Amino acid sequence: MGRGRVRLKTPGQTGSLSALSVLAGAAAAGPDPWHGRARLLGNGAGCVSLTDYCERPLSSGAETMAPPQGPRAPLEFGGPMGAAALMLLLPATVFHLLLAARSGPARLLGPPASLPGLGALWNPRALLLWLAWLGLQTALYLLPARKVAKGLELKDKSRLRYPINGFQALVLTALLVGLGMSAGLPLGALPEMLLPLAFVATLTAFIFSLFLYLKAQVAPVSALAPGGNSGNPIYDFFLGRELNPRICSFDFKYFCELRPGLIGWVLINLALLVKEAELRGSPSLAMWLVNGFQLLYVGDALWHEEAVLTTMDITHDGFGFMLAFGDIAWVPFTYSLQAQFLLHHPQPLGLPMAAIICLINAIGYYIFRGANSQKNTFRKNPSDPRVAGLETISTATGRQLLVSGWWGMVRHPNYLGDLIMALAWSLPCGVSHLLPYFYLLYFTALLVHREARDERQCLQKYGLAWQEYCRRVPYRIMPYIY
Ligand SMILES: NC(=O)C1=CN([C@@H]2O[C@H](COP(=O)(O)OP(=O)(O)OC[C@H]3O[C@@H](n4cnc5c(N)ncnc54)[C@H](OP(=O)(O)O)[C@@H]3O)[C@@H](O)[C@H]2O)C=CC1
Numbered sequence: 314m315g316r317g318r319v320r321l322k323t324p325g326q327t328g329s330l331s332a333l334s335v336l337a338g339a340a341a342a343g344p345d346p347w348h349g350r351a352r353l354l355g356n357g358a359g360c361v362s363l364t365d366y367c368e369r370p371l372s373s374g375a376e377t378m379a380p381p382q383g384p385r386a387p388l389e390f391g392g393p394m395g396a397a398a399l400m401l402l403l404p405a406t407v408f409h410l411l412l413a414a415r416s417g418p419a420r421l422l423g424p425p426a427s428l429p430g431l432g433a434l435w436n437p438r439a440l441l442l443w444l445a446w447l448g449l450q451t452a453l454y455l456l457p458a459r460k461v462a463k464g465l466e467l468k469d470k471s472r473l474r475y476p477i478n479g480f481q482a483l484v485l486t487a488l489l490v491g492l493g494m495s496a497g498l499p500l501g502a503l504p505e506m507l508l509p510l511a512f513v514a515t516l517t518a519f520i521f522s523l524f525l526y527l528k529a530q531v532a533p534v535s536a537l538a539p540g541g542n543s544g545n546p547i548y549d550f551f552l553g554r555e556l557n558p559r560i561c562s563f564d565f566k567y568f569c570e571l572r573p574g575l576i577g578w579v580l581i582n583l584a585l586l587v588k589e590a591e592l593r594g595s596p597s598l599a600m601w602l603v604n605g606f607q608l609l610y611v612g613d614a615l616w617h618e619e620a621v622l623t624t625m626d627i628t629h630d631g632f633g634f635m636l637a638f639g640d641i642a643w644v645p646f647t648y649s650l651q652a653q654f655l656l657h658h659p660q661p662l663g664l665p666m667a668a669i670i671c672l673i674n675a676i677g678y679y680i681f682r683g684a685n686s687q688k689n690t691f692r693k694n695p696s697d698p699r700v701a702g703l704e705t706i707s708t709a710t711g712r713q714l715l716v717s718g719w720w721g722m723v724r725h726p727n728y729l730g731d732l733i734m735a736l737a738w739s740l741p742c743g744v745s746h747l748l749p750y751f752y753l754l755y756f757t758a759l760l761v762h763r764e765a766r767d768e769r770q771c772l773q774k775y776g777l778a779w780q781e782y783c784r785r786v787p788y789r790i791m792p793y794i795y
């Protein structure tokens with residue numbers, strides 16, 4: 314393996330930096346960061362730095378097939394203890410939020426007014442409804458797709474194929490629900506079933522994760538994820554061992570990431586709106602706003618479904634309890650918290666304030682969509698006229714990093730837009746309670762943590778070029794603040 318050179322294109326000059334062996338490894342490895350390992354430390358620009366250039370010889374054919382995570386690889390989320398704690402804490406949080414939203418004081422912190430018995434959690438009708446929902450979304454996933462997209466190249470050089478029919482699934486679900494309602498389907502009864510539904514969703518997540526863990530025992534080594542293969546069963550169960558678990562062409566992770574949870578979230582929101590109309594004659598303005606904003610977010614995700622194929626969830630993380638529970642239980646039951654809160658705690662909202670909140674959501678969406686689309690367009694075709702004029706940094710992998718446009722403002726402009734939208738989703742709930750701001754608080758923590766994980770991966774992928782990017786764009790998410 315020879316030495317690699319990283320070319321750094323800066324405005325008005327084109328220079329090149331000598332890179333050490335880890336970068337040569339990165340160049341040879343292409344988009345797969347796991348062929349070269351480096352020790353990462355913080356530096357003044359808020360960016361991790363490369364101080365130990367190579368801990369082991371780089372990329373050989375045999376290594377590609379070796380287990381991706383050695384016993385000395387650093388564990389995330391506090392290791393097995395952290396994973397075990399999260400597996401208790403996350404479901405407990407879902408139930409706490411569901412109970413708090415319907416309680417009088419609606420306290421985010423502190424114990425709920427009353428604890429539910431098993432009778433309130435277990436309901437066979439909820440189980441049937443949940444299975445019917447999963448069955449419907451599976452059937453819609455299997456319908457012919459307008460397009461079949463290819464994912465990124467895997468370790469064995471293959472590329473998986475994914476149906477692009479998520480938006481079609483959303484529209485067909487809406488049609489079916491509309492038809493059902495006109496035939497007398499009591500959608501307004503759904504809010505009463507949220508607790509038992511969350512219970513069966515959580516049970517499903519545990520059972521499903523066990524299936525995924527066992528399935529990974531017989532998966533080829535090349536199918537395993539970079540993390541989640543520490544040898545500790547608790548940690549690996551939590552993080553997920555297999556990168557893209559499939560049965561035939563049915564991709565479990567891709568399906569769960571965008572279908573039952575995300576579409577379920579807007580269905581729960583709609584049911585809360587219908588229930589509010591039943592109780593108070595018409596839905597409140599605040600409820601309309603929350604429903605509208607979140608429908609836009611989910612519709613956008615499904616419309617740009619192909620973009621999810623390049624997120625770290627699909628390309629890097631294994632599929633285990635964290636994502637399975639996150640996708641099918643956490644998202645629908647906690648992301649609908651604002652609408653749940655509004656049903657039980659109606660909030661007055663005047664038109665001027667509503668207009669300001671709409672503006673905040675529009676600004677957030679503009680940044681979120683602009684940044685995501687700019688990167689996706691650039692990654693698909695850097696010569697596309699919409700991005701061809703942007704400044705870039707070349708990297709040893711042959712890929713380039715954008716250093717102007719949205720990605721020259723902060724290193725994660727899409728997170729900034731997402732956070733601004735999160736604020737707009739909570740504001741219709743007023744400022745009397747902290748509970749509806751849970752999403753904003755949790756999401757800030759999630760994105761700060763995610764950003765740190767992504768930076769580590771980018772440094773491993775791009776080495777000195779990433780350091781140069783951090784120097785040129787010093788702020789991570791919020792200009793001049795963070
Ligand atoms: N609502 C929710 O619960 C959640 C929403 N999200 C949203 O999902 C979206 C995707 O997020 P996520 O997958 O975390 O990460 P990003 O979409 O931000 O992707 C990060 C990747 O982008 C590439 N990249 C980084 N900087 C540059 C640059 N300057 N030029 C070109 N490419 C660059 C790198 O990959 P490479 O170079 O390999 O292309 C990097 O690994 C975000 O909008 C986020 O807000 C995320 C988590 C939860």
Ligand SMILES: CC(C)=CCC[C@@H](C)[C@H]1CC=C2C3=C(CC[C@@]21C)[C@@]1(C)CC[C@H](O)C(C)(C)[C@@H]1CC3
Pocket residue numbers: 403570571575610613614621624626635636638639640643644
């Ligand atoms: C606390 C806990 C259980 C964490 C698990 C995290 C998951 C809830 C999130 C990880 C990444 C996600 C993404 C979306 C939803 C939340 C999870 C699954 C997403 C589908 C939301 C819509 C966006 O437009 C998106 C497609 C970019 C996004 C992808 C990441």
